[in-house]
Amino acid sequence: MTSIAPTLDAPRRRTAQRQFIVPLAAVAIAALALSWASGSGFRQDLLVMVAVYALIALGMYIPFVMAGSMSMAYAAYAAIGAYSVAIVTTETSLPPLLGWLIGPLISAAVAVVLSLLTRRLSGFYLAAVTLLFSLAFEPWLIELEPITGGSAGIGGIPSPTIFGWEAPRIVLIAIALALVIVVATLVERIRTGAWGVTVRTMRDVPSAVEAMGTRTTTLTTVTLAIGAAVASLAGALFVSFMLSITPETFTLSIVFMALFVPLIGGQASAWGCVIGAIIVIQLTANMPSEFEGSGQLVLALGVLLILLVAPAGLIGYAKAFIAWLKRSVRKARS
Amino acid sequence: MTDPQLWLSVLEIGSFFGLIALAYQLTLIGAGFFNFAIGPYAMVAALGASWLTIEAKIPVVISLLLGLLIAVVVSGLTELLVVRQVQKRSGSGELPALVAVTAVLFIVQQGAGTVFGRPALPGQMLVSFGPWQFGEIYLAGTTVVLVASTAVIFLLVSLWMKLSRTGRLLRAVGDNRSAATLLGLPVGRIRLVAFLLAGLIAGIAGLLYAPKTGVAFTSGLSWTLVGFLALVIGGTGRTWAPLVGGLVLGAIQVFAPFYFGSFGPTTMVLLIALLFFAFRPQGLFSTRVRI
Numbered sequence: 037m038t039s040i041a042p043t044l045d046a047p048r049r050r051t052a053q054r055q056f057i058v059p060l061a062a063v064a065i066a067a068l069a070l071s072w073a074s075g076s077g078f079r080q081d082l083l084v085m086v087a088v089y090a091l092i093a094l095g096m097y098i099p100f101v102m103a104g105s106m107s108m109a110y111a112a113y114a115a116i117g118a119y120s121v122a123i124v125t126t127e128t129s130l131p132p133l134l135g136w137l138i139g140p141l142i143s144a145a146v147a148v149v150l151s152l153l154t155r156r157l158s159g160f161y162l163a164a165v166t167l168l169f170s171l172a173f174e175p176w177l178i179e180l181e182p183i184t185g186g187s188a189g190i191g192g193i194p195s196p197t198i199f200g201w202e203a204p205r206i207v208l209i210a211i212a213l214a215l216v217i218v219v220a221t222l223v224e225r226i227r228t229g230a231w232g233v234t235v236r237t238m239r240d241v242p243s244a245v246e247a248m249g250t251r252t253t254t255l256t257t258v259t260l261a262i263g264a265a266v267a268s269l270a271g272a273l274f275v276s277f278m279l280s281i282t283p284e285t286f287t288l289s290i291v292f293m294a295l296f297v298p299l300i301g302g303q304a305s306a307w308g309c310v311i312g313a314i315i316v317i318q319l320t321a322n323m324p325s326e327f328e329g330s331g332q333l334v335l336a337l338g339v340l341l342i343l344l345v346a347p348a349g350l351i352g353y354a355k356a357f358i359a360w361l362k363r364s365v366r367k368a369r370s
Numbered sequence: 371m372t373d374p375q376l377w378l379s380v381l382e383i384g385s386f387f388g389l390i391a392l393a394y395q396l397t398l399i400g401a402g403f404f405n406f407a408i409g410p411y412a413m414v415a416a417l418g419a420s421w422l423t424i425e426a427k428i429p430v431v432i433s434l435l436l437g438l439l440i441a442v443v444v445s446g447l448t449e450l451l452v453v454r455q456v457q458k459r460s461g462s463g464e465l466p467a468l469v470a471v472t473a474v475l476f477i478v479q480q481g482a483g484t485v486f487g488r489p490a491l492p493g494q495m496l497v498s499f500g501p502w503q504f505g506e507i508y509l510a511g512t513t514v515v516l517v518a519s520t521a522v523i524f525l526l527v528s529l530w531m532k533l534s535r536t537g538r539l540l541r542a543v544g545d546n547r548s549a550a551t552l553l554g555l556p557v558g559r560i561r562l563v564a565f566l567l568a569g570l571i572a573g574i575a576g577l578l579y580a581p582k583t584g585v586a587f588t589s590g591l592s593w594t595l596v597g598f599l600a601l602v603i604g605g606t607g608r609t610w611a612p613l614v615g616g617l618v619l620g621a622i623q624v625f626a627p628f629y630f631g632s633f634g635p636t637t638m639v640l641l642i643a644l645l646f647f648a649f650r651p652q653g654l655f656s657t658r659v660r661i
Contacts, residue, residue: 154647157647164647165640168643171595172636174636175636175637288595292472295472332476332479332480333477333481336474336475337477339470339473340452340470340477343469344455
């Protein structure tokens with residue numbers, strides 16, 4: 037129906053193969069990235085930012101790309117995740133892992149409330165309410181100074197340890213990349229599963245899903261809650277590496293950027309979020325200093341170009357290339 | 371809430387919010403989605419005019435007109451090169467178009483930052499007069515110009531929507547696009563007119579508001595947000611609704627900090643929006659379309 041709508045599944049057998057090939061390739065690429073980054077603090081920071089953006093985009097993937105509901109509160113969800121970890125580690129003696137659990141739960145609860153308030157209205161009202169929530173959230177962080185440290189934020193967060201072992205930073209980054217790969221694999225599994233097909237059908241023909249006895253409003257709420265929880269992990273990840281957080285860390289412009297990420301990578305698969313995150317970070321954070329600020333310009337122009345010329349994104353191109361390769365191989369054989 | 375000076379600034383920023391929201395409303399009627407690039411149109415007009423006057427030493431009149439021209443052209447190009455093409459490709463779904471105008475938002479912001487420089491510039495005025503003092507009220511010339519122009523623009527637009535052929539066609543397209551297409555109305559041309567008019571109004575709003583606050587390339591995003599909020603509060607049913615929404619939003623922004631501290635403005639807007647969405651999702655003013 038729409039050209040960036042999900043295509044229906046390839047035969048099951050091929051999907052089953054891909055289930056292993058793509059994550060294994062991702063692990064190999066992550067290993068390469070780790071060896072590239074070892075010894076350079078800047079490159080390690082870039083990898084962390086890629087992981088953060090990829091997680092935010094993966095959070096948006098199920099509600100935005102699959103279900104077609106646009107929430108703009110992901111910056112707030114990431115901030116909730118970050119503050120949860122920061123507060124748990126600095127204020128209490130509880131394990132930091134608890135912060136990693138609390139943040140996603142709070143975010144999901146907020147997403148459910150915001151979604152319920154607008155469930156009878158069209159998608160635009162969800163965008164409006166979540167945008168307002170994002171805007172209002174920053175002053176709350178500043179005003180609730182006893183808990184959040186006000187506008188100075190929370191600093192001096194101890195680096196995470198693994199059962200008391202102070203792991204070197206590169207090991208922690210390896211864990212972060214592993215987390216991204218696991219989440220991307222899970223989201224991809226969800227996408228191709230029965231539930232994912234229902235969600236994607238709801239995006240294009242809601243009346244059909246409603247007619248089959250599934251409440252579309254409830255389904256939308258569930259997707260938004262999952263997305264919020266995943267995006268919250270991005271904030272927790274960020275604070276575990278940068279070791280400080282202020283109200284200005286996660287701003288609205290991150291939300292707008294994250295809208296682009298799946299589009300650049302390709303919306304056909306959850307892995308598009310990861311590819312898109314790599315490109316976005318390369319363009320915005322890893323540009324030579326004389327091009328500073330023009331990265332966003334290039335990025336936005338690229339998004340327009342992709343929308344106009346290649347709505348399937350990089351993955352779409354790669355798929356077309358592989359199909360072409362297979363065809364020519366077959367021709368050469370016969 | 372008895373200080374007349376504060377009410378004056380409510381009137382001033384409310385007029386600005388109202389104008390931006392009116393530009394939103396025109397593209398909403400014409401194209402059926404929220405054009406997030408409205409704020410950058412206003413920004414590029416103001417920043418362009420200031421840069422042309424200060425850096426390129428062009429007379430103020432010409433640079434103001436050139437600023438307006440930039441906004442109108444950018445708005446027209448948004449429709450012709452981006453929105454129309456994307457909607458042609460991906461159907462009438464609103465999400466691809468929304469992502470596309472978000473990209474336009476960044477392009478205009480960063481493009482303006484690259485061309486006109488990144489530091490904030492003061493806004494330019496054609497003639498400067500005032501300020502006057504009436505008792506306790508201190509009235510600046512820019513305020514008078516902004517409020518008066520807003521009144522005139524809203525009057526003209528509502529008359530245009532009611533009386534002119536193009537205005538009535540625009541309402542027909544907004545009420546029921548497929549019916550308008552079936553009737554053979556020139557939908558494409560009317561949409562373009564709506565975008566050009568929106569660019570013009572946004573440009574005027576930016577030019578008139580910039581002398582008060584100055585303008586930088588990042589102003590675009592924040593102006594986009596306030597205009598959107600004004601439209602959410604006012605609703606889209608009447609031509610005057612964006613102005614009412616703008617004034618309500620202006621009052622919140624001026625008075626909320628007094629009563630609720632820095633918590634105030636955005637939280638108040640959030641609460642008000644939630645109340646509206648719960649009880650009156652169509653905004654303060656709405657029309658029922660008979661089909």
